[in-house]
Amino acid sequence: MKRMIVAAVLSAGIACIAGVGDIVLENQRFRLVLGADARAKSLVVKATGEECLDPRECVALFETVQDRPFNNETKLLWPNKQTSYPAERLRREGDLLVVGFRTAPYEAVLRVRTGGGYMAFTLERFNCVHELAYGGLHMNVPPVATFRLLQLPVANRAKFGDWLNVSWDDRAAVAVVGVDPHVAIDHADRASFRLLNADLSRGMKLVGGTAAIVAGAGEKDFMDAMDGLEADFNLPRGVKSRQSPMLNRSIYWTSGITPANVDEHIAVARQGGFTMMLIYYPAMTRSRGYRFLGDYDWNDAYPNGEKDLRAVLAKLKTAGITPGLHTLQTHIGVESRYVTPALDPRLNKTRRFTLARPLPAEGPVGEIFVEENPVDSMLYPDCRVLGFGPEAFSYESYTTEPPYRFTGVVRGHYKTRPAAHPRGEVGGTLDVSEYGATSIYIDQGTSLQDEIALKIKRIYDCGFEFCYFDGSEGVNPPCGVNVSLSQYRVVKTFERAPIFTEGAAKSHFGWHLQAGANAFDVFPPEIFKAMIVRFPQAEAPIMRQNMTRVDFGWWSIYRPGTKVKNRMKVPYETLETVGTQPDMVEFGTSRAAAWNCPAAIQMSLTYAKTIPRFADLMEVMRRWEDVRAKGWLTDAQKDALKSSTQEHHLYLDGKGGYELHAIEMLPTPPAAPQLRGFVFERNGRQVIAYWHTCGAARAVLAVGPGGSDVAVDAQGMRYLESDLPRETVRNAFQKAKFLFAFHAEKW
Numbered sequence: 001m002k003r004m005i006v007a008a009v010l011s012a013g014i015a016c017i018a019g020v021g022d023i024v025l026e027n028q029r030f031r032l033v034l035g036a037d038a039r040a041k042s043l044v045v046k047a048t049g050e051e052c053l054d055p056r057e058c059v060a061l062f063e064t065v066q067d068r069p070f071n072n073e074t075k076l077l078w079p080n081k082q083t084s085y086p087a088e089r090l091r092r093e094g095d096l097l098v099v100g101f102r103t104a105p106y107e108a109v110l111r112v113r114t115g116g117g118y119m120a121f122t123l124e125r126f127n128c129v130h131e132l133a134y135g136g137l138h139m140n141v142p143p144v145a146t147f148r149l150l151q152l153p154v155a156n157r158a159k160f161g162d163w164l165n166v167s168w169d170d171r172a173a174v175a176v177v178g179v180d181p182h183v184a185i186d187h188a189d190r191a192s193f194r195l196l197n198a199d200l201s202r203g204m205k206l207v208g209g210t211a212a213i214v215a216g217a218g219e220k221d222f223m224d225a226m227d228g229l230e231a232d233f234n235l236p237r238g239v240k241s242r243q244s245p246m247l248n249r250s251i252y253w254t255s256g257i258t259p260a261n262v263d264e265h266i267a268v269a270r271q272g273g274f275t276m277m278l279i280y281y282p283a284m285t286r287s288r289g290y291r292f293l294g295d296y297d298w299n300d301a302y303p304n305g306e307k308d309l310r311a312v313l314a315k316l317k318t319a320g321i322t323p324g325l326h327t328l329q330t331h332i333g334v335e336s337r338y339v340t341p342a343l344d345p346r347l348n349k350t351r352r353f354t355l356a357r358p359l360p361a362e363g364p365v366g367e368i369f370v371e372e373n374p375v376d377s378m379l380y381p382d383c384r385v386l387g388f389g390p391e392a393f394s395y396e397s398y399t400t401e402p403p404y405r406f407t408g409v410v411r412g413h414y415k416t417r418p419a420a421h422p423r424g425e426v427g428g429t430l431d432v433s434e435y436g437a438t439s440i441y442i443d444q445g446t447s448l449q450d451e452i453a454l455k456i457k458r459i460y461d462c463g464f465e466f467c468y469f470d471g472s473e474g475v476n477p478p479c480g481v482n483v484s485l486s487q488y489r490v491v492k493t494f495e496r497a498p499i500f501t502e503g504a505a506k507s508h509f510g511w512h513l514q515a516g517a518n519a520f521d522v523f524p525p526e527i528f529k530a531m532i533v534r535f536p537q538a539e540a541p542i543m544r545q546n547m548t549r550v551d552f553g554w555w556s557i558y559r560p561g562t563k564v565k566n567r568m569k570v571p572y573e574t575l576e577t578v579g580t581q582p583d584m585v586e587f588g589t590s591r592a593a594a595w596n597c598p599a600a601i602q603m604s605l606t607y608a609k610t611i612p613r614f615a616d617l618m619e620v621m622r623r624w625e626d627v628r629a630k631g632w633l634t635d636a637q638k639d640a641l642k643s644s645t646q647e648h649h650l651y652l653d654g655k656g657g658y659e660l661h662a663i664e665m666l667p668t669p670p671a672a673p674q675l676r677g678f679v680f681e682r683n684g685r686q687v688i689a690y691w692h693t694c695g696a697a698r699a700v701l702a703v704g705p706g707g708s709d710v711a712v713d714a715q716g717m718r719y720l721e722s723d724l725p726r727e728t729v730r731n732a733f734q735k736a737k738f739l740f741a742f743h744a745e746k747w
Helices: 002-011 072-077 130-134 219-232 238-242 262-271 306-318 448-460 479-491 508-512 525-534 536-545 582-594 605-610 614-630 635-641 726-734
Strands: 023-026 030-034 040-045 063-066 083-093 096-101 107-114 118-127 146-155 159-161 166-168 173-178 184-189 193-201 210-216 251-254 276-280 322-327 331-333 349-354 366-369 385-388 391-394 405-413 426-430 439-441 466-469 501-503 563-566 573-576 600-602 647-652 658-665 675-682 685-692 696-701 710-714 718-722 737-743
Touching (some): 030 210, 040 146, 096 118, 118 219, 159 536, 166 219, 173 193, 184 479, 210 219, 251 262, 262 306, 322 448, 385 405, 466 479, 525 582, 536 582, 582 614, 635 658, 647 675, 675 726, 685 696, 685 710
Antiparallel strands (some): 023 030, 063 146, 096 107, 107 118, 173 210, 385 426, 658 675, 696 737
């Protein structure tokens, strides 16, 4: 042992050099060379001859981490802290790699499985003789907290996908990926490379955890290699889902479809050219916000439960519409049976506390004395909740000096039944959702997520074909594992794998599930275009580097005159909105189409009946959905549509085809403030696209021959051509006047 310690100290500053006994691992697509010193020396993509590693830093391929040194001499020699022991020896025994570490008195044994474009590494066991390495210590050995299963210095390339953990260009692509959802995948930036790594943790899945190196000659070859990995390890088919023609179709979202109105929803969906429909869980289950989540009881609109839902979904499919389910798998409502009248012990607690004094079965409490210091516990109103046994308690504050206690306590919170609580009972602060404080998150280390998964399965298996996992960020650490693990625990119960899923949060393993990632929330009309540029349009190239797409939604349709908050100003500005207008929808969906991405729009039958320009909004979507389906846009047109400032309009050419035009918004006329217009050039003439924002009126514009007046009816989108120069048209539009209104009440 002492010789091992001395050797580790002497070798600590020695530079990485090539040694004898190299280990060569090969498959159809790449060749990996490992040194006997446990460093990765080379990874060459065979088809292009590209070297993909940058081995200038001495980076061990493997590493073990302990919370502190344990065996006696090591503990006395080194500081007691979390300690890393890099690998420094490597030998091959058939399909096994045996790894030795600096100082640590044990070996790791890894099994290597090689496929057409991947090499998968599984931690099979540790070689450790208890009496020799940890004699006299009564404990499980070795005391490994985490194990770095792979650590690869991949040279920088033009693109890097931080979600998938892939560095790539058109000649080579290399990734370190998790093969099961318990593996933590990450990277660290260096000057000329990224250190791609995979970690296993005790208590998650240490022994038996698997990660893989996947490589190919550019994107397509890499995706083929990844598809082989997914097939061989029975993973969700992320590559296959990305090849689905449904992936870039926009989505009609509703929370109100029922057996009684399904035909009306189909008619509205057809009006907008939608072939995908996402249905929010309150459409068919009892809900009041998030308050009943977890119960998933059928609501009154579905008196026959599954039978009714199957009939609704069958009607949608007959109409050519693919249905998806929108759910929140990690949320448990504060009025659900998991909370009241008794807390389920599987609800997550952000801090654990031990009762220092017993609590009586009845009567007021006032204070709760605990053994641990409550410092930094939750103080935000509505989230100050403790759970002990089946009972919830609200509190106002706490002390941070002994005796530690929570103050201003009121028992029976969430209508839980009071109970006696003995000294020593362990409870804690409930993980109340930050979104409205009407739900509590699941402890992902328990069976509750699997129980909820079966309830969601009962609904999904009625005929849904894709899924949106909202609220997926609501998990306990490690979030990099639990976000996708919570989704996977649901998906793997479904009778049929979804075509794809989307989610409000993503982590590494979720790439295999979420071909669509992160639809953004609604933005009011006055900031809609700016927010499209700021968020989904900025996210699209990031997702492209991860070889996938983003959903440019969600969008809501605002009625003119509705009061909204302008989040571009601080403090927020409240104003009466102009309402959702056709140019706004066109700006968003055209930017999405430029990146081969869809949008999702929140729809309701009320919109269809009461929004003045609803038919025009749907016509905009219909045109762009048709363009998507036909693959009509050229690469040059897509590049033009990626502009953050130049707007475009898809114009019907009168022959059943389309023309794409760059447009300019015209100034709002003071004498006709509800008149909205854009201008573009076609065949040498100026074309004015105009409409009334919230009703109908007759207006006069001086855009006729020689600047003569032209009377126009403004209601739905109309077009007017003029031979006048652009500047003259612009000035004339600004001077437009309403003659009289047909239907211009304030909406």
